[in-house]
Every structure is written in structure tokens, then in C-alpha cells.
Amino acid sequence: MGVYPAPPWFACSFLSPVSFLLLWLLQCVVPNCQWQIRLYTITSLTYSEVIFHQHAVTTVRDVLMTLTDQAVDPNDENSNYQGFPYHMRIDLACKTQGLSMEAVRGAFFSGLKVIITVVYKGAVISTRQKTERLQISMTGAVILTDDECSSEICAIAWVTPLPIINGTVVYEAFVLDNGVGPQIAEKRFPLNVHGFMRVNEETQVLESSIGDKIKDFNPLLLMNSPSRPLWFTHDVSPVLILGGVTDLKVILISATEFDKISAIEVSIDSCWIGSLWCPQKAFSATIIDAISTQSVLFIRQNQLVYYFTGNFTLLPLTAKPSKLWTRGLVSLCVEKLVPVPYPSSGEENLFVFGTGAHKGVIFLGRVRDGEVEFTEIRDSNLKRPCVYLKSTCIVHWATYSKSDVVHLLVEAPEASGDFTLISYSFKAKSFRYVYDFPDFLPKDKNKGYVMLLGTEEYTTTPFRPKGLAYNPISQLLFVWGNGLFMSFDAGHTFLYIPAPKDISIKYFAQSFRGEFIFVTDSEEVWYSSEGSSLLQCLRPSKAWNVFLNLQKLKKDKNYADKEALVTIFFDNKQVLQELVYIQHPGTTGILLKRKFPLAEILAYLKFSDTPYERKSMTDPTYIKFTQFCPFVKYWLMELPLPQTYSRIQHYDADHPEIVENTMFHRSVSLIAYQGLVYQLLWLHAGYNRPYGDPVHDPTWRWWKNKATYADYYFYVASNRHSSRGIFIEMHRNKKIYNLQPGGTLVDKIYMDKHTSYDFSIYLSISDSTETVERSLERSLDAVWLTTSISDADYVSVKLIRHELISRGVVYYEAKIQDRGHYGTQSLSGEDLKVISILLKVVNAETSCSQLTDEGLRIQGSHMLPVYVGCPPGKRLAFDITYTLKYTTDENKRHFDCIVPDPEMPCFYYEDIFHPFFLIQDLVSGESGPFLGAYTFKVIGGGPYSLANIRYFSGKEITIYNTDNST
Numbered sequence: 001m002g003v004y005p006a007p008p009w010f011a012c013s014f015l016s017p018v019s020f021l022l023l024w025l026l027q028c029v030v031p032n033c034q035w036q037i038r039l040y041t042i043t044s045l046t047y048s049e050v051i052f053h054q055h056a057v058t059t060v061r062d063v064l065m066t067l068t069d070q071a072v073d074p075n076d077e078n079s080n081y082q083g084f085p086y087h088m089r090i091d092l093a094c095k096t097q098g099l100s101m102e103a104v105r106g107a108f109f110s111g112l113k114v115i116i117t118v119v120y121k122g123a124v125i126s127t128r129q130k131t132e133r134l135q136i137s138m139t140g141a142v143i144l145t146d147d148e149c150s151s152e153i154c155a156i157a158w159v160t161p162l163p164i165i166n167g168t169v170v171y172e173a174f175v176l177d178n179g180v181g182p183q184i185a186e187k188r189f190p191l192n193v194h195g196f197m198r199v200n201e202e203t204q205v206l207e208s209s210i211g212d213k214i215k216d217f218n219p220l221l222l223m224n225s226p227s228r229p230l231w232f233t234h235d236v237s238p239v240l241i242l243g244g245v246t247d248l249k250v251i252l253i254s255a256t257e258f259d260k261i262s263a264i265e266v267s268i269d270s271c272w273i274g275s276l277w278c279p280q281k282a283f284s285a286t287i288i289d290a291i292s293t294q295s296v297l298f299i300r301q302n303q304l305v306y307y308f309t310g311n312f313t314l315l316p317l318t319a320k321p322s323k324l325w326t327r328g329l330v331s332l333c334v335e336k337l338v339p340v341p342y343p344s345s346g347e348e349n350l351f352v353f354g355t356g357a358h359k360g361v362i363f364l365g366r367v368r369d370g371e372v373e374f375t376e377i378r379d380s381n382l383k384r385p386c387v388y389l390k391s392t393c394i395v396h397w398a399t400y401s402k403s404d405v406v407h408l409l410v411e412a413p414e415a416s417g418d419f420t421l422i423s424y425s426f427k428a429k430s431f432r433y434v435y436d437f438p439d440f441l442p443k444d445k446n447k448g449y450v451m452l453l454g455t456e457e458y459t460t461t462p463f464r465p466k467g468l469a470y471n472p473i474s475q476l477l478f479v480w481g482n483g484l485f486m487s488f489d490a491g492h493t494f495l496y497i498p499a500p501k502d503i504s505i506k507y508f509a510q511s512f513r514g515e516f517i518f519v520t521d522s523e524e525v526w527y528s529s530e531g532s533s534l535l536q537c538l539r540p541s542k543a544w545n546v547f548l549n550l551q552k553l554k555k556d557k558n559y560a561d562k563e564a565l566v567t568i569f570f571d572n573k574q575v576l577q578e579l580v581y582i583q584h585p586g587t588t589g590i591l592l593k594r595k596f597p598l599a600e601i602l603a604y605l606k607f608s609d610t611p612y613e614r615k616s617m618t619d620p621t622y623i624k625f626t627q628f629c630p631f632v633k634y635w636l637m638e639l640p641l642p643q644t645y646s647r648i649q650h651y652d653a654d655h656p657e658i659v660e661n662t663m664f665h666r667s668v669s670l671i672a673y674q675g676l677v678y679q680l681l682w683l684h685a686g687y688n689r690p691y692g693d694p695v696h697d698p699t700w701r702w703w704k705n706k707a708t709y710a711d712y713y714f715y716v717a718s719n720r721h722s723s724r725g726i727f728i729e730m731h732r733n734k735k736i737y738n739l740q741p742g743g744t745l746v747d748k749i750y751m752d753k754h755t756s757y758d759f760s761i762y763l764s765i766s767d768s769t770e771t772v773e774r775s776l777e778r779s780l781d782a783v784w785l786t787t788s789i790s791d792a793d794y795v796s797v798k799l800i801r802h803e804l805i806s807r808g809v810v811y812y813e814a815k816i817q818d819r820g821h822y823g824t825q826s827l828s829g830e831d832l833k834v835i836s837i838l839l840k841v842v843n844a845e846t847s848c849s850q851l852t853d854e855g856l857r858i859q860g861s862h863m864l865p866v867y868v869g870c871p872p873g874k875r876l877a878f879d880i881t882y883t884l885k886y887t888t889d890e891n892k893r894h895f896d897c898i899v900p901d902p903e904m905p906c907f908y909y910e911d912i913f914h915p916f917f918l919i920q921d922l923v924s925g926e927s928g929p930f931l932g933a934y935t936f937k938v939i940g941g942g943p944y945s946l947a948n949i950r951y952f953s954g955k956e957i958t959i960y961n962t963d964n965s966t
Contacts, residue, residue, distance in 0.1 A: 032095040033103045035175040035187040039162065040087045042674060045667075048086065050194035050255055052206055054164065054313045057083035060675040063668060069716050069722050071706040071730040072675070078701040080682045083674035086162040090114050090140055090175055092184070101183075101582035104156050109183030114140035118191075121170035121572070123315075124236050124294050124343045131650045131829025131872040133921075136163060136681065141655035141665040141673060158572070160655075161674045162191065166314050169193035169238040169294070172572065174401030186854035188573060194255035195321070196297065208264050210297065210308050210325070213251065217263030218590050219574075221581050222246055227519055227565040229507035230579075231339035232292040233348050235572055239310070241297055242567055242579070243287030249301060251287050257571050258579055258593040266299065267307055270324045273334055276302050277357035278333030289337040293348040295370045303334045305352060309370050319370030328365075329374055333358045341401045342472055342512070351398045360386040362395050364406070377406065380429040385410055385422060387432040389758055399462065399477070404835075407434070407477065407491060409468050419465050421479070421491045434491040438463055440485045444498035448533035452485075452494045461502070463635040469508045473865045474790045474836040475531055480505045480518060486533070488790075497528070499535045512569040515861035516836065527598065530863070531788060531838050532845055536605060540595075543604030544594040547597055558594050560584050568596065599856035602846045629848040630782045630841060633764040634859050637811075639741035643923050645757050646746035647829075647873045650739055651684065653677045653734035659717050660725040669726045680733050691878040691903070692918045696927050703730045737925040749864055750832075750871035751795070751818040758815050763784060763841065766808035783810045784842040791835045794822050794868050814839070822868045829872030839866045873923040876930060878918040880905060889915050904946070937961055 039048045042057050060083035064074045074081050092107070094100040103380045117137045140158025169192060176186040193199065198209040207213065214220070228244040242252040249268060250641050254261050266287065280302055289300040295317055297308045306327045311321035335355030340348070346369040354361035361384060378384055386393040391414035399407045404426040411419055421435040440458040442450045450456055465481035479485040482504045484497045504521045514530045517538075525539045551559040559582070566579040576596040577746070584590035606628060643650065655673045658665060665673075679702065687698035693701075706713075710730065717727035749757050782804050787797045800813040822833050841848070844860025851857075884905060888894040890912065897906035907913050917930035938960045942948030952960065 002368050009228075009770060030032070033092040033100065033184065035184065036091060036093040036187050037173060037175065037191070038089045038091075039191075040089055042083050042085060042087055042161075042671070045087075048206075049260060050197060050206070051086060051162070051164070051191060052194050053085035055085065056678065057085060059083070059675070060671050060678070063671045064675050066724060067672065067726070067728070069713065069721075070723065070726075070728045071703060071710070071713055072672075072679075072728055073706065076705065078683075081675040082678045082703065083671065084161050084163055084678060087670065087674075088116065088160050088173065089145075090116065090158040090160070091156075099166065101155060107177075107184070108142060108156050111178075112181035113178040115176055115178060116160050117174045117176075118163060119172040119174070120165060121172075121235050123167040124346060124348060131827075133544060133872060134165070134651075134684070135648055136651040136653060138163075138653045138676070138677065139655055141670060142663070142667050156664075159670055159673075161677045163677050164193065164314060165573070165681055165685065167316070168236075169195065169312050169314055169573075170236055170375065172251045180429050183853075190255075190257040190259065190572065192255045193241060193312060193314060194240055194306065195295065195312040198251070198311065208253075208262070209311070209321075209323075210253075211264040211266040213924045214263040214265060217250070218581075218588060220245055220248060220250060220263065221562045221566075221591060221680065223581060223589065223684055225564065225566075225581075227506075227523060229509065229519075230567045230569040231290065231337075232341070233294060233339075233343055234341050234512060236294045236343060236348075237292045238294065238312075239297070241290045241292050241294055241299070241300060243290040243564075245286065247285055249285045249287055251290055251299065252566075252579075252591075255645045257577070261579075261591060261593070263323045266306075266325065268299075268304075279356055291337055291339045291350050293367050294343075296348075296367050296372060297393050298328075298337060298350060299325075300334060300556060303355065305329055305332075305334050307372055309372075312370075315370070317370035319372075326372075328352075328372065329363060332361065332363070335359075338398055339469075341510075342402075344400065344402045344472075345404070349400050351400075353395060353398075353867070360384055360393050360395055361783060362398060362408070364400070377408075377424055378429075379424070381432055383431070385424075385431065386412070389420065389422070390414070396465065399468045399470040401470060401490075402472050405490075407466055407468060407470070409479065419463070423491070433496065435487075437465060437479070437485070437494075442496045450496040450498065452496060463741070466505065469510060471510055471512055471530070471836075473512055473834050474514070474838075474863075476530055476790075478516070480508050484518075495533075497533055497535060499526075500537075509569050511574040511576075513574045513865075513959075514836075514861070515570070515574070515576075517568060517570075517576065519565070519568060524566070525568060525596075527602070529845070529861075531840065534845065536602070536846065538598070538601045538605075541605065541874075542608050546604050546608075547600055557584070558582070558592060566591065595855075595867075597855070599849050599858045602858065603849050603856055606847055608841065609641075623703065628843070630766055630843050630859075631763040631810075631848070631860075632767040633762070634761055634841070634848070634850070635762050636741075636743055636745065637762055638758070638760040638813075639743070639745070640758060641738060642741050642746045643737065643739050645749050645751070647748075647750045647871050647923050648739075649684070649873060649923055650736045651680055652732070652734055652736055653680055654729070656726040656728045657717065658725065659720045659722050659727050666725075672724075672726060672728065676728065676733050684735075687922070691880045692920060692927065694881055696920060696925055697735055699734055702733075706730065735925075737923075745862060745864065747865075749816065749866045751868050752871055753822075753868060754818055754820045756815055756817040758813070760811050760813050761839070762809060762811040764807070764809045780805065780808070780810050782843070784814045786840055786842055788838045788840075789835065790837075791833075794819055795835050795837065795866055796832055797837055797839075801936060816864075816866065818868055824869060826870055828870050828874045830870070832869040832871075833866040835866045835868065837866055838862070839864070873921060875920050875922065877918045877920050877927075879918045879929070882916045883914065886916065889909065890914060898944075 028749055041048055061081045064072050066082045092100050092103045094103055113136055117135055119135045140160055143157055143159050144272055145155040145157050171191045173189040173191050177184055196210050197206050200207050218811040225246050232240050250263055250265050252261055253264050287299050291298040295310050295312050295315055299306050304324040306361050307328055308325050309319050309322040332354050333356040335353045338351040339351055347366050350365045352363040352365055362377050363873040366373045385395055385408055389412045391412040393410050393412035394411050397409040403879055406424040408422050423432045423434050440764050441461045441463050443459055444459040461482055465479050467480055469478040475486040477491050485494045487494045505518045506521050508518045510516045517527050519525055525535055526535055527538050528535045548559055563580050563582040566581055568578040571577050576598050577593055578595050578596045581589050581591050656669045681700045683702055718721050796817045796819055798815040802811050824831050840861040848860040849856045850859045895908040918927050919930050920927040939957055940949055940951040942950055
């Protein structure tokens with residue numbers, strides 16, 4: 001048999017003669033494979049499509065009790081060994097099941113290990129759950145599955161616990177490998193709790209709590225149905241819903257960002273027939289508007305609005321789960337719902353607009369702790385917007401900012417202009433005039449933005465705005481309709497963004513990281529970014545046709561000639577996704593989610609307009625294209641350790657080692673793995689004591705009583721005598737304080753007073769693979785980096801340019817500095833001021849891209865959210881150790897309690913008490929003395945024992961805190 005060289009993409013640590021053929025075959029399989037995750041319940045090991053059960057599994061402790069010669073001690077006072085409701089099973093999905101099994105088996109024998117990182121999204125109500133950013137990485141335990149196979153060990157998979165925590169129901173799992181064996185691209189999986197399910201009391205089967213599930217819903221969708229917006233609270237909504245199924249009270253629902261989709265016929269009454277005060281043109285069963293928040297779903301059918309509270313025991317909800325849909329605003333004739341796509345002040349919001357006799361009436365819906373409350377927007381004199389404007393009016397749209405200010409887009413013909421922007425302050429309970437929009441669209445001078453100063457020229461096309469969009473990070477306000485306007489100062493001045501042709505925007509979607517798209521009435525998809533005056537039509541376009549034809553050549557079944565857009569949106573990773581209904585010839589249509597090829601379409605658009613010339617210097621003749629991207633390579637260097645600025649607390653967990661010959665994990669080791677991960681996160685959650693530990697690490701108490709016997713446990717395991725055939729290495733489950741940057745900027749920057757974030761950006765204009773002639777087309781003088789800040793009062797950005805002429809490299813030293821002007825004193829992670837910083841290479845917009853494992857990626861710009869204030873992950877703690885030492889030295893004695901407790905020492909009342917406090921950084925592990933001023937007050941006490949301690953009354957507090965008291 002001949003020896004065939006491995007393709008260049010294949011990398012292994014070794015190739016033994018026995019496994020060479022298997023791994024060579026694997027080379028052809030792995031590029032067409034990707035990671036997949038399936039959920040299994042811990043109790044019955046049955047497959048589950050959703051995460052519903054949210055209670056800890058207590059039987060894990062019973063298994064750990066049998067591990068008699070291990071470091072774990074379930075009876076220790078610092079232990080709480082329980083389990084999570086679900087396992088995650090990770091394997092590879094290829095074209096066929098047989099290829100998948102071959103790929104998994106080959107990856108395992110080549111030394112590949114699977115690492116799953118679960119990222120937890122923050123809670124809406126931080127006053128009930130401490131503000132923090134948390135993630136945990138777990139190593140996959142290898143098991144033999146029950147899949148049919150002709151070989152003894154061919155059915156292999158990796159398993160880890162699915163750790164869920166209190167306070168959040170939105171999770172992301174990232175699957176990657178250890179870099180050994182075949183290279184498989186990292187993949188992200190949204191794994192959210194589905195609180196809109198229930199267990200059928202008779203069959204004990206999970207079913208929908210909001211209606212009846214439709215098994216085959218694809219025939220209900222129509223190819224000519226218009227697309228509709230997907231509305232949800234960004235980053236915190238676990239379940240997404242979408243209406244618009246024609247003439248049916250059906251919604252599409254998903255807890256995985258539509259990776260898995262279900263259709264539910266909602267259980268609402270459809271008896272609305274209209275009236276004189278609330279007329280309707282025609283009755284329809286269609287769910288027109290649908291909005292999802294963290295715990296509540298809202299829908300509108302005709303002129304009625306309904307809401308449903310989910311069953312989320314992980315959240316601190318005061319509202320009980322709904323059993324039926326509740327109709328809200330019973331006396332209001334509802335025209336439409338408008339979302340607020342971001343939480344604010346511990347609550348989520350939406351707007352409800354009236355029509356008919358209630359035209360001009362607007363309510364703000366508030367969701368807090370699962371409770372829903374509607375408040376009408378009126379000023380202190382109970383005036384509505386139209387009364388304030390002294391005109392009959394129609395309120396078209398509203399946005400809500402974090403400063404409790406609402407902007408209203410109002411059509412009032414009898415006022416100063418047809419369309420007016422007014423604001424409403426909840427604090428002052430007053431309206432304020434902001435801006436009158438021009439009656440016509442400005443003329444495009446082909447110079448980018450058109451600033452509205454009153455001196456510009458106008459076309460004869462009337463301006464008809466339809467809605468507003470607000471980005472709370474960059475503080476940009478958009479007004480969209482048959483034109484697009486943008487304001488940097490809350491609507492006091494506007495810029496017009498000209499479009500290359502007439503448009504009529506139907507809905508608008510933002511990534512909140514600088515990018516936005518909109519869909520027109522004719523289903524065109526347009527794209528742009530903040531700070532850019534360029535609007536580009538992505539579909540239909542010549543570039544889209546080229547891309548579609550390429551997918552046909554590849555026989556990609558996710559694309560077809562006959563398809564219809566259902567919705568398009570940015571997911572929680574700011575990646576543009578779309579739901580499409582496609583139909584291949586001779587088949588029925590199917591609904592699927594796919595990543596929108598944004599970078600590819602932008603690259604094709606640029607390439608199609610690129611001038612070129614024929615070159616015939618040598619044979620053969622070739623075509624030379626003009627290079628628009630000002631650089632060849634773009635990379636970051638001198639990056640600081642990320643955790644100090646990202647504020648992410650990171651934990652590592654590893655499965656028990658198998659000391660038996662099989663090497664494969666069984667139920668005992670998997671249950672023990674559950675207990676280890678649960679204990680690790682329980683220690684993290686419980687690390688909120690008001691005093692500082694001698695060792696500043698939440699896991700210190702876990703192993704402090706067993707560390708002495710570590711060598712003995714290892715000796716027993718090395719001789720394969722460990723109980724139940726497993727060995728738990730105590731130091732593999734720990735908190736990590738020194739994660740490395742990895743060549744990328746952090747996703748969010750948290751800055752304390754006068755701190756700075758420093759790094760360097762390198763841009764090269766030459767490449768070793770390029771010809772000298774092509775590299776000379778670029779010049780260092782054409783490579784410039786610019787920056788813009790949404791609020792320069794609090795943060796400064798300094799860029800220092802350096803040129804390495806001999807290497808053809810320009811690099812910038814970047815320094816983001818807190819000015820120290822934000823004087824608000826709050827708890828850790830509370831009341832932060834958010835500012836956006838845009839770093840952009842001049843002329844790189846839509847011209848530069850980078851090829852990655854996931855396809856093309858736009859490069860040349862970074863949008864960085866910066867949060868100024870006391871960052872999350874810091875706390876004030878009583879320094880017991882130093883207080884005891886200092887007090888004993890000063891008083892020359894120390895009288896402790898009759899029964900000493902090292903975690904709660906006693907101090908004699910006649911001795912002078914000298915308390916000391918620490919500022920502890922839970923993210924970096926650093927701590928230092930608190931040197932600020934404080935007031936020390938005695939608020940409680942009692943004689944002789946802890947059981948007698950009580951809170952003092954106001955009179956007692958006064959007595960015990962005066963100089964004359966005893």
C-alpha cells in the first residue's frame with residue numbers, strides 16, 4: 001500500500017503504524033464535521049431537547065460517600081456535594097452517523113481532548129444577585145455510548161455536567177479541543193433554560209405551558225409571507241418567540257436562538273370583534289407582535305395584548321408562574337407593541353400604543369421580578385403627548401434610555417412640523433420638545449453625511465419616519481422610515497445618511513457593537529455601521545447571486561433558489577443570523593436558521609467594483625486588481641492580562657481519573673464529576689462572607705483539611721486501589737487568576753478610578769507571499785488609525801504612532817485611560833457609566849477581511865464598550881487576621897470566646913477595638929487595605945452566646961454608640 005501525505009490542515013501529535021490508516025481516512029471526514037451537544041438527564045440518562053428542571057440532584061452525595069480513600073469528604077462543614085439536572089454529551093456531527101463515529105473514534109485515539117467552557121450571562125436584578133461575570137471550563141469525560149456498532153469500542157462520546165446557577169437562565173457553551181489531533185473549529189451553543197414548559201401530571205412528559213405544540217409546522221408557513229422583526233431583551237432573554245404565521249394564532253419559539261425551533265398554537269381566546277371606539281378593518285388570528293423578556297412573554301393579536309410568566313426557579317421572581325395567558329390593559333384599544341431591547345435599572349420594558357379612541361395614548365410596561373405593571377405616560381398635569389403638543393397626533397414609536405428618558409416620534413400636522421421628536425422624563429414627569437424633522441429628504445452631495453443645519457438643499461421626496469432605534473452604549477439615536485437619520489446628542493442635532501436608491505424601512509436591528517441592518521418593505525436587507533455614512537444593500541445584489549451560485553456548486557442544502565426571509569437578527573455574540581423558509585425542487589419547504597454571510601457579501605461587493613488591468617510582463621498573462629485594503633496583516637500585541645479588565649471570574653474543573661484498565665468513564669465517575677463541579681460553584685457562590693479568609697481563594701476551605709494526605713491518595717491511586725476505580729485530584733478543580741490574552745481584546749472593559757488599558761496595534765503593508773510589485777502598491781502613509789469616543793468627559797484615548805520602515809509595519813501604542821471624573825460611589829458593579837470607543841483603520845471599512853475557520857471575518861475596526869465606576873468582583877471585607885494581631889499587640893492581651901471560633905473571634909468589651917478592612921479583588925486574587933474613611937456603628941449584640949445576638953432598637957443604637965454609654 002502506498003504512503004499518502006497528509007493534507008496541510010491535518011495536525012497530529014503522533015501517528016502510529018496501527019492507527020495510520022484510520023487517521024488517514026479521518027482526514028477526509030473531519031473538515032465536514034462539527035461539534036454537537038445533546039442533553040441527558042442525570043437521573044434517568046434520557047435525552048432532553050430543552051433545559052427545564054432547575055433543582056439540584058441530592059443523590060450525588062450518596063455516591064461520594066462510598067469514596068472512602070479520596071480527598072472528598074461529604075460530611076465536611078464546607079462541602080455541599082450535589083448535582084445538576086443534566087449532563088452534556090459532546091460528539092461530532094458529520095454527513096452520516098457512520099462517518100461521525102469514525103471521526104470521534106479517530107479523534108480520541110489521536111489524543112484529542114474536549115474542553116467545554118460555559119459562560120453565564122448577568123442577571124437583570126443585580127440587587128438580588130451580586131453583579132459578576134463568571135465562566136467555567138470543564139474537560140470532557142470519555143464514555144462508551146449505547147449506539148449500535150460492530151466494534152467493541154467504536155461508539156465514543158465526551159460528557160460533562162451542565163452547571164446551572166442561581167440568578168441567570170442564559171448560558172453559552174463553547175466547545176474546543178486541546179490542539180492535539182485533528183483540528184476542529186470551535187463552536188458556540190446557546191443553552192438557555194426553557195421556563196415555558198411543564199410536566200404533564202398524567203404522562204410525566206414535558207409539554208408546552210403556553211399552548212399546544214404543532215409537530216409538523218413547516219406546511220403552515222407560506223413562501224410569500226412578509227418577514228417580521230425578532231424582538232427580545234438583549235443578553236438576558238432565554239426564550240425567543242416570533243409571530244407572523246398567517247391567519248393562525250401560532251408562534252415560533254426557541255430556547256437555543258432558533259438552533260432548535262418549535263411551533264406553538266397559543267391558548268388565548270380569539271373573540272375580538274371590534275367596536276365603535278376600537279374599530280378593526282378585518283379580523284385575523286395572526287399573532288402580529290411578539291416580545292420576549294427574561295421571564296415574561298408578550299404577544300398582540302388584533303387589538304388585544306397578552307402576557308405569560310414562565311417557570312424560572314433559578315431567578316428571584318416574586319410572581320408565580322402563569323397557568324394561562326393574562327390579558328393586559330383590558331380597557332385599551334391596542335395598536336402595537338414596541339420593544340425596549342435592553343434592561344434598565346433592574347427591570348425590563350416595552351411600550352404599548354393605543355389606537356381608535358385611544359390614539360395618542362402610550363403605556364410603558366415594566367417587568368420586575370416577573371411582575372408586570374403598565375404605566376401611562378403623562379406629565380405632572382396628566383397631559384398626554386398630543387395635549388402637550390396642542391394638536392391631534394399619532395405616536396409612531398418610542399425609545400427608552402437608561403437615564404429614565406423616553407423619546408417619542410410623533411406625527412402632529414397641526415404642530416410646528418409634520419413629524420416631531422419629543423422627550424418625556426419620568427423623574428420630572430414632564431414633556432420636552434426636542435426636534436422638528438424636515439418635510440423632505442435632503443439632497444445627497446456624494447460627500448457622506450448631510451448635517452441638518454437649515455442651510456442644506458432638499459429633494460421633492462417627503463420624509464416619512466416610521467420608528468426609532470437607540471444604542472445605550474454609543475448613545476446614538478436613529479430615526480428610520482423612507483430615510484435614515486442619526487443623532488449623537490439625544491436628538492438635538494441630526495445627520496442624514498443617504499441611501500443609493502429609494503428605500504422604505506420596515507424594521508431595524510442592531511448588534512449594539514456598532515453594526516446595524518434594516519429590512520425594507522420589499523424585503524431588501526441593508527447593512528451599515530456606526531461612524532460610517534455608507535449604506536450597502538446585501539440582498540438582492542450581484543454579490544448575493546455570486547455567493548448563492550457558489551453554494552449550489554457545493555450542494556449546500558441550506559440554500560435554494562426558492563426561499564423567503566422570515567426574520568434576521570444579531571445573536572448574543574453579535575453575529576448576524578437569519579431564519580429562512582426554503583424549498584428545494586420536488587420537496588416541501590423547511591424552516592432553518594443560518595449564519596448570514598456578511599463578510600463574504602461585503603467582500604464580493606467590493607471585489608465586483610474593483611478596477612483591474614491585464615499584465616503581460618511574463619507568460620502567462622495575469623490580471624492585476626487594485627488593492628483597496630490599506631494593510632495586509634493586522635494583529636494585537638502587548639496585551640495585558642484580560643481578567644483585570646473583563647472582570648470574568650474563571651474556574652477550571654476536571655473529571656476524576658479512571659484507574660481501571662478500561663479508561664472509560666461510568667456512571668460513578670460521571671456522578672462524582674457532577675458533585676465536584678457543583679461543589680466548586682457552591683464555594684464560589686458562598687464566598688460572600690463579611691470577613692477575609694487567611695487564604696484569598698474560595699476553594700481554599702475545600703481542600704484545607706485534606707491537603708496533608710495528598711501523597712497518600714496519589715499512592716493508592718497509582719497502585720489502582722482507589723475506591724470505585726476512580727481518583728479525584730484535588731488541585732485540578734480550582735479558580736484561575738491569570739488567563740492569557742490570546743491575541744484579542746476583551747469584549748468589555750471595566751475601569752476603576754484612574755486605571756488604564758494599554759495595548760499595541762500592528763499593521764503590516766507587506767506579506768512574504770506577495771510579489772515586490774504588489775507590496776509596493778501600499779504605503780505606510782496610507783495606514784492610519786483613528787478613534788472616536790461617545791463621551792470624552794470620563795475616558796481618554798491616546799494613540800502614539802510608530803513606523804518600522806524596514807519591515808513595512810506601522811504600530812500604534814494605544815492607551816485607554818479613566819479620567820477620574822465619575823464620582824458616583826456605589827456598590828461593586830452598580831451604577832456604571834457605559835461609554836463606547838471606536839478604533840478604526842482609515843479606508844478599511846468593508847475593504848478588509850480575514851479568513852478564519854468559520855469563514856471570512858471583517859477586520860480593521862474595534863467597538864469597545866467601556867464601563868466606568870466600581871467594577872464587579874470587588875468587595876469590602878473585615879480583616880480578621882490583622883485585626884486580631886494588631887488588637888492583641890496594642891492591648892497586650894486577647895480574651896477570646898469561651899468556645900473559640902476562628903471565623904468569629906470575640907473581643908473583650910473593656911479593650912480598645914481596632915478594626916481593619918480589606919478591598920478584595922475576587923477576579924485577580926489581589927487584596928489590599930481599605931484606607932478610606934468610614935463610620936463604625938454597633939447595631940446589635942447579646943450576652944454569652946451567638947444565639948442571644950439580636951438587632952438593637954433605635955434607642956439602643958444611640959446608647960451603645962455614644963461616648964458615655966457602657
